[in-house]
Amino acid sequence: EPEVTQTPSHQVTQMGQEVILRCVPISNHLYFYWYRQILGQKVEFLVSFYNNEISEKSEIFDDQFSVERPDGSNFTLKIRSTKLEDSAMYFCASTLAGWNTEAFFGQGTRLTVV
Amino acid sequence: KQEVTQIPAALSVPEGENLVLNCSFTDSAIYNLQWFRQDPGKGLTSLLLIQSSQREQTSGRLNASLDKSSGRSTLYIAASQPGDSATYLCAVRGETSGSRLTFGEGTQLTVNP
Numbered sequence: 001e002p003e004v005t006q007t008p009s010h011q012v013t014q015m016g017q018e019v020i021l022r023c024v025p026i027s028n029h030l031y032f033y034w035y036r037q038i039l040g041q042k043v044e045f046l047v048s049f050y051n052n053e054i055s056e057k058s059e060i061f062d063d064q065f066s067v068e069r070p071d072g073s074n075f076t077l078k079i080r081s082t083k084l085e086d087s088a089m090y091f092c093a094s095t096l097a098g099w100n101t102e103a104f105f106g107q108g109t110r111l112t113v114v
Numbered sequence: 115k116q117e118v119t120q121i122p123a124a125l126s127v128p129e130g131e132n133l134v135l136n137c138s139f140t141d142s143a144i145y146n147l148q149w150f151r152q153d154p155g156k157g158l159t160s161l162l163l164i165q166s167s168q169r170e171q172t173s174g175r176l177n178a179s180l181d182k183s184s185g186r187s188t189l190y191i192a193a194s195q196p197g198d199s200a201t202y203l204c205a206v207r208g209e210t211s212g213s214r215l216t217f218g219e220g221t222q223l224t225v226n227p
Contacts, residue, residue: 006157031213043158043203043217056212091157098213099145100165103205107157 002026006092006106013082013113021077021109023092032075033093033103034067036060043091049075050098082113116141116208120218127194128226135189135221137204142185148215149178149189150203158203161189194225 005024013019025032034046047057049067066078075094079086092106117140127133137147146165150158162178164171164187171178177190187204201222205215 033214035215042219043205043215045214045216048213056214058214089155093158095213099207102160102163103148103215104160105150105158110155 002104004092004094004104004106006090006109008109009107010110011112013111015084015113016081019079019082019111021079021090021092021111023075023077023106024073025075025092025094026096026104027073029094029096029104031055031095031098032067032069033095034077035091035093035105036088037091037108038085038088046077079111082111084113087111087113116144116206116211116216118204118206118216118218120202120204120221122221123219124222124224126224126226129194129196131194131225132190132192133194133223135191135202135204135223137187137189137218139185139187139206139216141208141210142182143209144182145207145209147178147180147187147204147206149176149187150205152201152203152220154201161202191223194223196225196227198225199223 007022032049037043047061048055089108091108093103095101121136148163149161162171164180175192180187201220203220205217
């Protein structure tokens with residue numbers, strides 16, 4: 001069964017460092033997303049991406065964040081200068097179409113900023 | 115702004131019991147609602163997607179209902195098993211919020227053998 005794959009599963013980084021989280025969405029899906037879940041809190045939307053551009057972003061997704069689809073399969077989230085409060089589980093998701101189709105999530109990357 | 119609430123926050127039941135998890139949302143203008151399962155430290159597994167035009171959706175022992183006008187959904191789990199122990203999340207896709215999902219805080223379910 002097709003699945004969304006995320007790497008790494010766990011990343012520890014020092015405050016101020018740049019990190020790149022990687023995702024391989026389901027191959028025929030067209031919409032890609034990043035969400036995050038701070039420990040003990042709700043899953044929160046960060047950004048959606050379609051047709052090689054950001055289609056929507058939340059207030060969390062500030063200038064420290066960027067997304068890219070560098071090739072036909074990968075979808076990345078970059079955090080330029082990590083802060084302690086960026087520590088969270090980051091989930092990638094994809095949908096075949098936009099609002100009316102099922103979202104499939106990856107297993108997540110646990111980011112720990114020390 | 116859409117708010118999603120799930121009650122109860124935690125639930126512990128003996129194996130074999132039928133149970134209902136509740137989800138409510140403040141803005142009834144939604145495209146659809148999706149139920150997920152989350153195991154500790156893991157990703158989200160999609161269980162059911164129910165469109166705004168639907169009243170019910172079934173998958174195996176799971177049945178989700180949607181009452182869009184009252185802003186409520188329920189997830190019914192029949193004949194619960196210890197393997198059903200997990201956190202169950204509901205998420206809505208609002209008509210004014212593009213394709214993003216807005217999540218509730220989840221119900222942590224424990225099924226005791």
